[in-house]
Amino acid sequence: xxxxxxxxxxxxxxxxxxAFYAGMRGMSVRIVDSLAELGGQLVALYPEKYVFDMPGFPxxxxxxxxxxxxxxxxxxxxxxxxxxxxxxLDSDEEGYTIVTRSGLHLPTRTxxxxxxxxxxxxxxxxxxxxxDFVGQGVSYGVKAKxxxxxxxxxxxxxxxxxxxxxxxxxxxxxxxxxxxxRDQFRAHEETVKEVAGLGVPFRLWKVVKALHGEGRLTxxxxxxxxxxxxxxxxxxxxxxxxxxKSSLGPIKEWGLELNRNQILVDHLGRTNRPGVFxxxxxxxxxxxxxxxxxxxxEAATAVCVxxxxxxxxxxxxxxxxxxxxxxx
Ligand SMILES: Cc1cc2nc3c(=O)[nH]c(=O)nc-3n(C[C@H](O)[C@H](O)[C@H](O)COP(=O)(O)OP(=O)(O)OC[C@H]3O[C@@H](n4cnc5c(N)ncnc54)[C@H](O)[C@@H]3O)c2cc1C
Numbered sequence: 001x002x003x004x005x006x007x008x009x010x011x012x013x014x015x016x017x018x019a020f021y022a023g024m025r026g027m028s029v030r031i032v033d034s035l036a037e038l039g040g041q042l043v044a045l046y047p048e049k050y051v052f053d054m055p056g057f058p059x060x061x062x063x064x065x066x067x068x069x070x071x072x073x074x075x076x077x078x079x080x081x082x083x084x085x086x087x088x089l090d091s092d093e094e095g096y097t098i099v100t101r102s103g104l105h106l107p108t109r110t111x112x113x114x115x116x117x118x119x120x121x122x123x124x125x126x127x128x129x130x131x132d133f134v135g136q137g138v139s140y141g142v143k144a145k146x147x148x149x150x151x152x153x154x155x156x157x158x159x160x161x162x163x164x165x166x167x168x169x170x171x172x173x174x175x176x177x178x179x180x181x182r183d184q185f186r187a188h189e190e191t192v193k194e195v196a197g198l199g200v201p202f203r204l205w206k207v208v209k210a211l212h213g214e215g216r217l218t219x220x221x222x223x224x225x226x227x228x229x230x231x232x233x234x235x236x237x238x239x240x241x242x243x244x245k246s247s248l249g250p251i252k253e254w255g256l257e258l259n260r261n262q263i264l265v266d267h268l269g270r271t272n273r274p275g276v277f278x279x280x281x282x283x284x285x286x287x288x289x290x291x292x293x294x295x296x297x298e299a300a301t302a303v304c305v306x307x308x309x310x311x312x313x314x315x316x317x318x319x320x321x322x323x324x325x326x327x328x
Pocket of ligand 1: 009010011012013014015016032033034035039040041042045046049050051052053084085086087114115116117118161250251279280281282290291292293295
């Protein structure tokens, strides 16, 4: 593989904006992501939810926002390496070589780590045959609302995601119930009231004990956490929202200063390794907000600093995009 000016580890919203900015600054760019598609959390966790805090967009569907970011972030032709997890970051005489889990060697002059929460995976119910039913009735989020049309749906969890999916699916699924192990919810009170107002039944003090079906899910056994009584109820779609486990995984071994699961950076996005920056959800500094709007600003700053490292004659401030020839 050729050596590029900048390798971006993580093709979520912040990494995509970094790719745009670096392309705009004339840098050669490579994006590496362990997922099979670009978009990060927007695509993997909540594609059908609306986002309300993007500058200039009063309301935008996460999937549409991801598509716009992908279009913007790939317009200068970065090399995109998908389904590859960055496993090692080896120093070499011209910068770094990133080695992926499957053994690809990716040389680069500088690195922007925009790995979000790292490789994330949903918390599972921990019941027998759960893995067999994934994609056959059991899911850990909602990728396409249409998949739930006409189905009897149970949503497990008491947090915002569980209640948001109840709101999103109540017009689509044949029926919806919320299953929760207690009678207290972490979700916003207003959302809980809204869901209750729609007549969605709450099955409280219940946990999923067993899954049934030949190939596809057809019913679920719920157990009362207090009396231990069980009941089997028909269910073709079980949406499990009991959290995500995330880990920086291999990135924790790269000699970077960490604060738990986040990489410590200075006000320019610099880590303790020269030429290695961290931006977006993965980084930490005093006043850090885990938001897309702030993450993309961090990305622009880090890219501009990386540019001045590679080309000491370059200015930190690139000027205004509205004045740039490449967009004319
Ligand atoms: C349900 C929900 C709703 C949200 N709503 C909003 C909202 O309304 N407004 C808002 O601003 N924010 C919202 N957020 C938060 C927002 O999604 C994140 O702040 C944003 O996605 C962070 O972007 P990122 O690019 O830093 O990381 P991510 O989107 O997490 O992307 C990181 C990427 O890095 C990849 N990666 C990780 N480790 C490796 C590795 N070792 N090698 C290769 N690739 C790797 C991952 O596969 C992933 O694609 C929401 C989050 C959730 C879960």
